[in-house]
Amino acid sequence: MPVWLIVLIKSALLLFVVVTAFAYAMLVERKILGWMQLRPGPNRVGPWGLLQPAADAAKLLLKEDLTPETADRLLYKLAPFISLVTAFAVYAVIPFGSSSSGTWVIGNVNAGILLILAITSLGVYGICLGGWASGSKYPLLGSVRSTAQMISYELAMSLSFIGVLILAGTTSLDGIVHAQTRWWFVLPQFVGCVIYVITAVAETNRAPFDLVEAETELVAGFHTEYSGLRFGLFFIAEYVNMLTVSCIATLLFFGGWNPAFGLAAVPGVVWFVLKVACFMFFYMWLRATLPRLRYDRLMAFGWKVLLPVATLNLIVTAVVVAYTG
Amino acid sequence: MNPYGPVAIYLVVAVAAALLFSVVPGLLARAKPNAHKREAYECGVEPTSPVAGRFPIRFYLIAMLFVVFDVEAASFYPWAVQMHALRVFGLLEMIVFIIVLAIGYAYVWKKGGFVWR
Numbered sequence: 001m002p003v004w005l006i007v008l009i010k011s012a013l014l015l016f017v018v019v020t021a022f023a024y025a026m027l028v029e030r031k032i033l034g035w036m037q038l039r040p041g042p043n044r045v046g047p048w049g050l051l052q053p054a055a056d057a058a059k060l061l062l063k064e065d066l067t068p069e070t071a072d073r074l075l076y077k078l079a080p081f082i083s084l085v086t087a088f089a090v091y092a093v094i095p096f097g098s099s100s101s102g103t104w105v106i107g108n109v110n111a112g113i114l115l116i117l118a119i120t121s122l123g124v125y126g127i128c129l130g131g132w133a134s135g136s137k138y139p140l141l142g143s144v145r146s147t148a149q150m151i152s153y154e155l156a157m158s159l160s161f162i163g164v165l166i167l168a169g170t171t172s173l174d175g176i177v178h179a180q181t182r183w184w185f186v187l188p189q190f191v192g193c194v195i196y197v198i199t200a201v202a203e204t205n206r207a208p209f210d211l212v213e214a215e216t217e218l219v220a221g222f223h224t225e226y227s228g229l230r231f232g233l234f235f236i237a238e239y240v241n242m243l244t245v246s247c248i249a250t251l252l253f254f255g256g257w258n259p260a261f262g263l264a265a266v267p268g269v270v271w272f273v274l275k276v277a278c279f280m281f282f283y284m285w286l287r288a289t290l291p292r293l294r295y296d297r298l299m300a301f302g303w304k305v306l307l308p309v310a311t312l313n314l315i316v317t318a319v320v321v322a323y324t325g
Numbered sequence: 326m327n328p329y330g331p332v333a334i335y336l337v338v339a340v341a342a343a344l345l346f347s348v349v350p351g352l353l354a355r356a357k358p359n360a361h362k363r364e365a366y367e368c369g370v371e372p373t374s375p376v377a378g379r380f381p382i383r384f385y386l387i388a389m390l391f392v393v394f395d396v397e398a399a400s401f402y403p404w405a406v407q408m409h410a411l412r413v414f415g416l417l418e419m420i421v422f423i424i425v426l427a428i429g430y431a432y433v434w435k436k437g438g439f440v441w442r
Contacts, residue, residue, distance in 0.1 A: 007335070015338060061353050066362055080347065088343060091335070093332060107328045107331040107335065137376055140376055140380065151387065151391040158399070165406055169409045219366065225365065229346065230350060232346075299387070299439070299441050314401065315423065318408060321409065322411075
Protein backbone atom coordinates (compact mmCIF):
# COMPACT_ATOMS: atom_id res chain seq x y z
CA MET A 1 0.00 0.00 0.00
CA PRO A 2 1.39 3.48 -0.80
CA VAL A 3 2.35 5.59 2.18
CA TRP A 4 -0.19 8.34 1.47
CA LEU A 5 -3.05 5.82 1.46
CA ILE A 6 -2.01 4.50 4.87
CA VAL A 7 -1.88 8.06 6.20
CA LEU A 8 -5.30 8.76 4.69
CA ILE A 9 -6.83 5.71 6.39
CA LYS A 10 -5.12 6.59 9.66
CA SER A 11 -6.43 10.15 9.46
CA ALA A 12 -10.00 9.02 8.83
CA LEU A 13 -9.73 6.51 11.67
CA LEU A 14 -8.33 9.12 14.05
CA LEU A 15 -11.14 11.55 13.23
CA PHE A 16 -13.67 8.77 13.80
CA VAL A 17 -12.09 8.07 17.20
CA VAL A 18 -12.08 11.77 18.10
CA VAL A 19 -15.74 12.24 17.16
CA THR A 20 -16.75 9.09 19.03
CA ALA A 21 -14.74 10.24 22.04
CA PHE A 22 -16.63 13.54 21.84
CA ALA A 23 -20.00 11.77 21.76
CA TYR A 24 -19.22 9.66 24.81
CA ALA A 25 -17.44 12.46 26.67
CA MET A 26 -20.71 14.35 26.41
CA LEU A 27 -22.70 11.40 27.72
CA VAL A 28 -20.22 10.76 30.54
CA GLU A 29 -20.32 14.43 31.49
CA ARG A 30 -24.09 14.38 31.79
CA LYS A 31 -23.94 11.16 33.78
CA ILE A 32 -21.28 12.53 36.14
CA LEU A 33 -23.11 15.84 36.58
CA GLY A 34 -26.22 13.80 37.30
CA TRP A 35 -24.52 11.67 39.92
CA MET A 36 -22.89 14.68 41.57
CA GLN A 37 -26.34 16.25 41.86
CA LEU A 38 -27.91 12.97 43.07
CA ARG A 39 -29.83 12.38 39.84
CA PRO A 40 -29.49 9.33 37.57
CA GLY A 41 -28.50 11.33 34.45
CA PRO A 42 -29.59 10.19 30.97
CA ASN A 43 -30.85 6.60 31.28
CA ARG A 44 -33.80 6.23 28.87
CA VAL A 45 -32.12 5.68 25.49
CA GLY A 46 -30.47 2.26 25.50
CA PRO A 47 -28.93 0.55 28.54
CA TRP A 48 -27.43 3.19 30.92
CA GLY A 49 -28.25 5.80 28.28
CA LEU A 50 -25.51 4.47 26.01
CA LEU A 51 -27.44 5.32 22.84
CA GLN A 52 -28.07 8.91 23.97
CA PRO A 53 -25.36 10.41 21.69
CA ALA A 54 -26.97 8.77 18.64
CA ALA A 55 -30.38 10.10 19.66
CA ASP A 56 -28.93 13.60 20.13
CA ALA A 57 -27.23 13.47 16.73
CA ALA A 58 -30.47 12.38 15.03
CA LYS A 59 -32.39 15.17 16.72
CA LEU A 60 -29.82 17.85 15.81
CA LEU A 61 -29.72 16.61 12.21
CA LEU A 62 -33.47 16.92 11.77
CA LYS A 63 -33.83 20.33 13.42
CA GLU A 64 -34.54 23.32 11.21
CA ASP A 65 -31.48 25.35 10.32
CA LEU A 66 -32.41 28.94 11.19
CA THR A 67 -30.63 32.06 9.97
CA PRO A 68 -31.75 35.43 11.31
CA GLU A 69 -32.57 38.09 8.69
CA THR A 70 -29.97 40.43 10.13
CA ALA A 71 -27.16 37.88 9.86
CA ASP A 72 -24.21 38.04 7.50
CA ARG A 73 -25.11 34.78 5.75
CA LEU A 74 -21.69 33.69 4.52
CA LEU A 75 -19.80 34.35 7.77
CA TYR A 76 -22.71 32.95 9.78
CA LYS A 77 -22.30 29.60 8.02
CA LEU A 78 -18.52 29.77 7.93
CA ALA A 79 -18.00 30.36 11.68
CA PRO A 80 -18.97 26.91 13.04
CA PHE A 81 -16.97 25.35 10.21
CA ILE A 82 -13.85 27.28 11.26
CA SER A 83 -14.36 26.24 14.88
CA LEU A 84 -14.64 22.60 13.94
CA VAL A 85 -11.72 22.53 11.50
CA THR A 86 -9.35 24.11 14.00
CA ALA A 87 -10.55 21.72 16.70
CA PHE A 88 -9.92 18.70 14.45
CA ALA A 89 -6.67 19.99 12.94
CA VAL A 90 -4.67 19.86 16.18
CA TYR A 91 -4.71 16.06 16.21
CA ALA A 92 -2.39 16.03 13.19
CA VAL A 93 0.60 16.40 15.50
CA ILE A 94 -0.50 14.83 18.80
CA PRO A 95 1.37 11.58 19.48
CA PHE A 96 -0.71 8.98 21.32
CA GLY A 97 2.15 6.61 21.93
CA SER A 98 5.90 6.34 21.43
CA SER A 99 6.28 7.51 17.85
CA SER A 100 9.67 5.98 17.04
CA SER A 101 7.85 3.68 14.60
CA GLY A 102 5.36 6.37 13.61
CA THR A 103 2.37 4.17 14.40
CA TRP A 104 0.72 6.38 17.00
CA VAL A 105 1.08 9.78 15.41
CA ILE A 106 0.03 11.29 12.07
CA GLY A 107 2.93 13.72 11.65
CA ASN A 108 5.87 13.63 14.05
CA VAL A 109 6.98 17.21 13.35
CA ASN A 110 9.79 18.80 15.34
CA ALA A 111 7.85 22.06 15.87
CA GLY A 112 4.87 20.20 17.30
CA ILE A 113 4.11 22.50 20.18
CA LEU A 114 4.37 25.62 18.01
CA LEU A 115 1.96 24.11 15.50
CA ILE A 116 -0.49 23.28 18.30
CA LEU A 117 -0.34 26.85 19.63
CA ALA A 118 -0.78 28.26 16.13
CA ILE A 119 -3.80 26.09 15.29
CA THR A 120 -5.57 26.47 18.64
CA SER A 121 -5.26 30.25 18.53
CA LEU A 122 -7.14 30.22 15.21
CA GLY A 123 -10.11 28.73 17.06
CA VAL A 124 -11.03 32.14 18.43
CA TYR A 125 -12.07 33.22 14.92
CA GLY A 126 -14.98 30.78 14.91
CA ILE A 127 -16.43 32.23 18.10
CA CYS A 128 -15.61 35.83 17.20
CA LEU A 129 -17.12 35.67 13.70
CA GLY A 130 -20.07 33.52 14.76
CA GLY A 131 -21.19 36.05 17.33
CA TRP A 132 -20.60 39.02 15.08
CA ALA A 133 -22.24 37.52 11.99
CA SER A 134 -25.43 36.60 13.84
CA GLY A 135 -26.54 40.23 13.71
CA SER A 136 -28.08 39.95 17.14
CA LYS A 137 -27.26 41.61 20.45
CA TYR A 138 -26.50 38.75 22.82
CA PRO A 139 -24.26 36.86 20.41
CA LEU A 140 -22.27 40.02 19.73
CA LEU A 141 -21.73 40.64 23.44
CA GLY A 142 -20.88 37.00 24.02
CA SER A 143 -18.37 36.93 21.22
CA VAL A 144 -16.45 40.09 22.18
CA ARG A 145 -16.33 38.83 25.74
CA SER A 146 -15.03 35.46 24.77
CA THR A 147 -12.50 36.88 22.34
CA ALA A 148 -11.07 39.11 25.06
CA GLN A 149 -11.08 36.22 27.52
CA MET A 150 -9.43 33.77 25.16
CA ILE A 151 -6.65 36.07 24.03
CA SER A 152 -5.92 37.17 27.62
CA TYR A 153 -5.55 33.62 28.86
CA GLU A 154 -3.68 32.53 25.77
CA LEU A 155 -0.79 34.75 26.88
CA ALA A 156 -0.38 33.02 30.24
CA MET A 157 -0.85 29.68 28.49
CA SER A 158 1.97 30.24 26.02
CA LEU A 159 4.21 31.43 28.88
CA SER A 160 3.40 28.35 30.96
CA PHE A 161 4.80 26.10 28.19
CA ILE A 162 8.19 27.79 28.28
CA GLY A 163 9.33 26.17 31.54
CA VAL A 164 8.74 22.79 29.95
CA LEU A 165 10.62 23.81 26.82
CA ILE A 166 13.61 24.96 28.91
CA LEU A 167 13.75 21.59 30.68
CA ALA A 168 13.17 19.49 27.57
CA GLY A 169 15.25 21.60 25.17
CA THR A 170 13.01 20.77 22.22
CA THR A 171 9.64 21.76 20.77
CA SER A 172 8.94 18.26 19.45
CA LEU A 173 6.16 16.61 21.45
CA ASP A 174 7.87 13.25 21.08
CA GLY A 175 11.07 14.74 22.49
CA ILE A 176 9.23 16.38 25.39
CA VAL A 177 7.68 13.07 26.42
CA HIS A 178 11.02 11.28 26.12
CA ALA A 179 12.54 13.93 28.42
CA GLN A 180 10.02 12.83 31.05
CA THR A 181 11.05 9.19 31.35
CA ARG A 182 12.77 9.86 34.69
CA TRP A 183 10.22 12.20 36.23
CA TRP A 184 7.12 13.88 34.89
CA PHE A 185 7.38 17.64 34.39
CA VAL A 186 4.50 18.20 36.80
CA LEU A 187 7.08 17.93 39.62
CA PRO A 188 9.72 20.49 38.52
CA GLN A 189 7.10 22.60 36.71
CA PHE A 190 4.29 22.45 39.25
CA VAL A 191 3.53 26.18 38.97
CA GLY A 192 3.57 25.95 35.18
CA CYS A 193 1.22 22.99 35.34
CA VAL A 194 -1.26 24.79 37.58
CA ILE A 195 -1.20 27.84 35.30
CA TYR A 196 -1.66 25.66 32.26
CA VAL A 197 -4.65 23.84 33.74
CA ILE A 198 -6.34 27.13 34.71
CA THR A 199 -5.75 28.72 31.31
CA ALA A 200 -6.81 25.54 29.54
CA VAL A 201 -10.20 25.68 31.25
CA ALA A 202 -10.51 29.35 30.30
CA GLU A 203 -9.41 28.73 26.70
CA THR A 204 -12.08 26.10 26.16
CA ASN A 205 -14.72 28.38 27.73
CA ARG A 206 -15.73 25.85 30.34
CA ALA A 207 -17.07 26.40 33.85
CA PRO A 208 -16.04 28.33 35.94
CA PHE A 209 -14.79 30.45 33.01
CA ASP A 210 -17.85 29.93 30.79
CA LEU A 211 -18.79 33.61 30.64
CA VAL A 212 -19.15 33.24 26.91
CA GLU A 213 -22.42 31.43 27.42
CA ALA A 214 -23.49 32.91 30.74
CA GLU A 215 -27.18 32.01 30.49
CA THR A 216 -28.32 34.49 33.10
CA GLU A 217 -26.94 37.50 31.24
CA LEU A 218 -26.34 36.51 27.62
CA VAL A 219 -28.98 33.85 26.79
CA ALA A 220 -26.50 31.41 25.23
CA GLY A 221 -23.70 33.75 24.27
CA PHE A 222 -22.19 33.61 20.80
CA HIS A 223 -24.28 30.66 19.59
CA THR A 224 -27.69 32.03 20.62
CA GLU A 225 -28.90 32.22 17.00
CA TYR A 226 -27.57 28.86 15.90
CA SER A 227 -29.83 25.84 15.69
CA GLY A 228 -29.70 22.24 14.55
CA LEU A 229 -26.40 20.75 13.54
CA ARG A 230 -24.85 24.18 13.04
CA PHE A 231 -25.15 24.65 16.79
CA GLY A 232 -23.92 21.07 17.06
CA LEU A 233 -20.70 22.00 15.27
CA PHE A 234 -19.83 24.52 17.99
CA PHE A 235 -20.73 21.89 20.54
CA ILE A 236 -18.49 19.26 18.94
CA ALA A 237 -15.68 21.83 18.68
CA GLU A 238 -15.98 22.64 22.40
CA TYR A 239 -15.67 19.02 23.48
CA VAL A 240 -12.94 18.22 20.98
CA ASN A 241 -11.03 21.22 22.33
CA MET A 242 -11.45 19.84 25.85
CA LEU A 243 -9.93 16.57 24.66
CA THR A 244 -7.13 18.50 22.97
CA VAL A 245 -6.09 20.47 26.03
CA SER A 246 -6.27 17.27 28.10
CA CYS A 247 -3.91 15.64 25.59
CA ILE A 248 -1.53 18.62 25.73
CA ALA A 249 -1.53 18.60 29.55
CA THR A 250 -0.78 14.87 29.48
CA LEU A 251 2.05 15.31 26.98
CA LEU A 252 3.70 18.33 28.59
CA PHE A 253 3.24 17.74 32.31
CA PHE A 254 2.12 14.18 32.98
CA GLY A 255 4.63 12.15 31.00
CA GLY A 256 2.51 11.35 27.94
CA TRP A 257 2.61 7.61 27.37
CA ASN A 258 5.26 6.98 30.07
CA PRO A 259 3.86 4.42 32.51
CA ALA A 260 3.01 5.37 36.10
CA PHE A 261 4.03 3.30 39.14
CA GLY A 262 6.61 1.47 36.97
CA LEU A 263 3.89 -0.61 35.29
CA ALA A 264 5.74 -0.85 31.98
CA ALA A 265 3.78 -3.97 30.95
CA VAL A 266 0.73 -1.84 30.17
CA PRO A 267 1.06 -0.33 26.66
CA GLY A 268 1.84 3.39 26.42
CA VAL A 269 -1.36 4.22 24.55
CA VAL A 270 -3.43 2.88 27.44
CA TRP A 271 -1.55 5.15 29.86
CA PHE A 272 -2.07 8.10 27.54
CA VAL A 273 -5.81 7.50 27.27
CA LEU A 274 -6.09 6.96 31.05
CA LYS A 275 -4.36 10.25 31.82
CA VAL A 276 -6.51 12.12 29.30
CA ALA A 277 -9.61 10.54 30.85
CA CYS A 278 -8.53 11.73 34.31
CA PHE A 279 -8.27 15.26 32.94
CA MET A 280 -11.69 15.07 31.33
CA PHE A 281 -13.11 13.93 34.65
CA PHE A 282 -11.41 16.85 36.36
CA TYR A 283 -13.11 19.21 33.90
CA MET A 284 -16.53 17.78 34.67
CA TRP A 285 -15.85 17.85 38.38
CA LEU A 286 -14.97 21.56 38.11
CA ARG A 287 -18.23 22.24 36.30
CA ALA A 288 -20.24 20.51 39.00
CA THR A 289 -18.41 22.29 41.82
CA LEU A 290 -17.48 25.88 40.99
CA PRO A 291 -19.76 28.85 40.34
CA ARG A 292 -19.06 31.17 37.41
CA LEU A 293 -16.58 34.04 37.86
CA ARG A 294 -17.48 37.69 37.44
CA TYR A 295 -16.13 39.12 34.18
CA ASP A 296 -13.96 41.90 35.63
CA ARG A 297 -12.39 39.47 38.11
CA LEU A 298 -11.73 37.00 35.33
CA MET A 299 -9.83 39.57 33.26
CA ALA A 300 -7.97 40.94 36.29
CA PHE A 301 -6.95 37.41 37.31
CA GLY A 302 -5.59 36.67 33.85
CA TRP A 303 -3.58 39.85 33.49
CA LYS A 304 -2.55 40.64 37.06
CA VAL A 305 -1.97 37.18 38.53
CA LEU A 306 -1.42 34.52 35.87
CA LEU A 307 0.81 36.57 33.58
CA PRO A 308 3.37 37.71 36.21
CA VAL A 309 3.37 34.33 37.95
CA ALA A 310 4.01 32.56 34.64
CA THR A 311 6.89 34.95 33.90
CA LEU A 312 8.38 34.44 37.38
CA ASN A 313 8.11 30.69 36.91
CA LEU A 314 10.05 30.82 33.67
CA ILE A 315 12.77 33.03 35.23
CA VAL A 316 13.20 30.62 38.14
CA THR A 317 13.36 27.65 35.77
CA ALA A 318 15.95 29.43 33.64
CA VAL A 319 18.10 30.29 36.68
CA VAL A 320 18.04 26.68 37.87
CA VAL A 321 18.93 25.34 34.43
CA ALA A 322 21.65 27.97 33.90
CA TYR A 323 23.47 27.09 37.14
CA THR A 324 22.81 23.36 37.48
CA GLY A 325 21.38 21.95 34.22
CA MET B 326 7.98 11.09 3.72
CA ASN B 327 8.51 14.59 5.06
CA PRO B 328 6.74 14.74 8.47
CA TYR B 329 4.61 17.63 7.21
CA GLY B 330 3.23 15.47 4.36
CA PRO B 331 0.97 13.39 6.65
CA VAL B 332 -0.05 16.60 8.44
CA ALA B 333 -1.25 18.03 5.12
CA ILE B 334 -3.16 14.82 4.29
CA TYR B 335 -4.76 14.85 7.73
CA LEU B 336 -5.78 18.50 7.32
CA VAL B 337 -7.51 17.65 4.03
CA VAL B 338 -9.44 14.84 5.74
CA ALA B 339 -10.34 17.12 8.67
CA VAL B 340 -11.60 19.87 6.35
CA ALA B 341 -13.62 17.31 4.37
CA ALA B 342 -15.19 15.93 7.57
CA ALA B 343 -16.06 19.41 8.84
CA LEU B 344 -17.50 20.31 5.43
CA LEU B 345 -19.66 17.20 5.52
CA PHE B 346 -20.94 18.18 8.97
CA SER B 347 -21.77 21.71 7.76
CA VAL B 348 -23.53 20.68 4.54
CA VAL B 349 -25.64 17.78 5.83
CA PRO B 350 -28.09 19.80 7.99
CA GLY B 351 -29.23 21.73 4.90
CA LEU B 352 -30.12 18.45 3.19
CA LEU B 353 -31.84 16.52 5.98
CA ALA B 354 -33.63 19.15 8.03
CA ARG B 355 -36.98 20.36 6.76
CA ALA B 356 -37.39 24.11 6.64
CA LYS B 357 -40.66 25.82 7.54
CA PRO B 358 -39.66 29.45 7.72
CA ASN B 359 -41.86 32.22 9.03
CA ALA B 360 -41.30 35.84 9.92
CA HIS B 361 -40.76 35.21 13.63
CA LYS B 362 -38.17 32.52 13.08
CA ARG B 363 -36.11 34.91 10.98
CA GLU B 364 -35.98 37.54 13.70
CA ALA B 365 -32.93 37.96 15.90
CA TYR B 366 -33.58 36.33 19.28
CA GLU B 367 -34.27 38.71 22.13
CA CYS B 368 -35.97 36.51 24.70
CA GLY B 369 -39.37 36.65 22.98
CA VAL B 370 -39.56 40.42 22.72
CA GLU B 371 -39.54 41.84 19.19
CA PRO B 372 -36.09 43.32 18.49
CA THR B 373 -36.19 46.89 19.72
CA SER B 374 -33.34 48.27 17.63
CA PRO B 375 -30.89 46.95 15.07
CA VAL B 376 -27.48 45.85 16.29
CA ALA B 377 -25.19 48.81 15.90
CA GLY B 378 -22.10 46.64 16.16
CA ARG B 379 -20.77 48.88 18.89
CA PHE B 380 -19.07 47.52 21.97
CA PRO B 381 -16.90 49.01 24.71
CA ILE B 382 -13.49 50.37 23.73
CA ARG B 383 -11.88 48.24 26.46
CA PHE B 384 -12.11 45.19 24.24
CA TYR B 385 -9.96 46.91 21.60
CA LEU B 386 -7.47 47.84 24.29
CA ILE B 387 -7.22 44.24 25.47
CA ALA B 388 -6.69 43.13 21.88
CA MET B 389 -3.84 45.62 21.42
CA LEU B 390 -2.20 44.63 24.71
CA PHE B 391 -2.49 41.01 23.63
CA VAL B 392 -0.65 41.65 20.36
CA VAL B 393 2.18 43.43 22.19
CA PHE B 394 2.66 40.80 24.91
CA ASP B 395 2.09 37.80 22.66
CA VAL B 396 4.82 38.85 20.25
CA GLU B 397 7.13 39.13 23.24
CA ALA B 398 6.01 35.74 24.54
CA ALA B 399 6.78 34.24 21.13
CA SER B 400 10.36 35.47 21.37
CA PHE B 401 10.84 33.33 24.50
CA TYR B 402 10.44 30.12 22.53
CA PRO B 403 13.71 29.91 20.58
CA TRP B 404 15.59 31.04 23.69
CA ALA B 405 13.90 28.41 25.88
CA VAL B 406 14.86 25.56 23.55
CA GLN B 407 18.52 26.67 23.53
CA MET B 408 18.73 27.31 27.29
CA HIS B 409 20.91 24.24 27.97
CA ALA B 410 23.50 25.59 25.53
CA LEU B 411 23.31 29.29 26.42
CA ARG B 412 23.51 28.88 30.20
CA VAL B 413 24.30 32.02 32.22
CA PHE B 414 24.83 34.18 29.11
CA GLY B 415 21.33 33.35 27.87
CA LEU B 416 19.90 33.91 31.33
CA LEU B 417 21.38 37.43 31.63
CA GLU B 418 20.26 38.38 28.12
CA MET B 419 16.75 37.24 28.88
CA ILE B 420 16.63 39.02 32.22
CA VAL B 421 17.43 42.29 30.42
CA PHE B 422 14.60 41.52 28.00
CA ILE B 423 12.19 40.74 30.83
CA ILE B 424 13.09 43.99 32.64
CA VAL B 425 12.18 45.97 29.51
CA LEU B 426 8.96 43.97 29.31
CA ALA B 427 8.23 44.58 33.00
CA ILE B 428 8.58 48.36 32.58
CA GLY B 429 5.90 48.32 29.88
CA TYR B 430 3.74 46.01 31.96
CA ALA B 431 4.04 48.25 35.04
CA TYR B 432 3.13 51.28 32.92
CA VAL B 433 -0.02 49.61 31.59
CA TRP B 434 -0.96 48.49 35.12
CA LYS B 435 -0.48 52.02 36.53
CA LYS B 436 -2.50 53.56 33.68
CA GLY B 437 -5.35 51.20 34.61
CA GLY B 438 -5.08 49.05 31.49
CA PHE B 439 -6.11 45.94 33.43
CA VAL B 440 -9.02 47.48 35.31
CA TRP B 441 -12.44 46.58 33.95
CA ARG B 442 -14.92 49.38 34.51
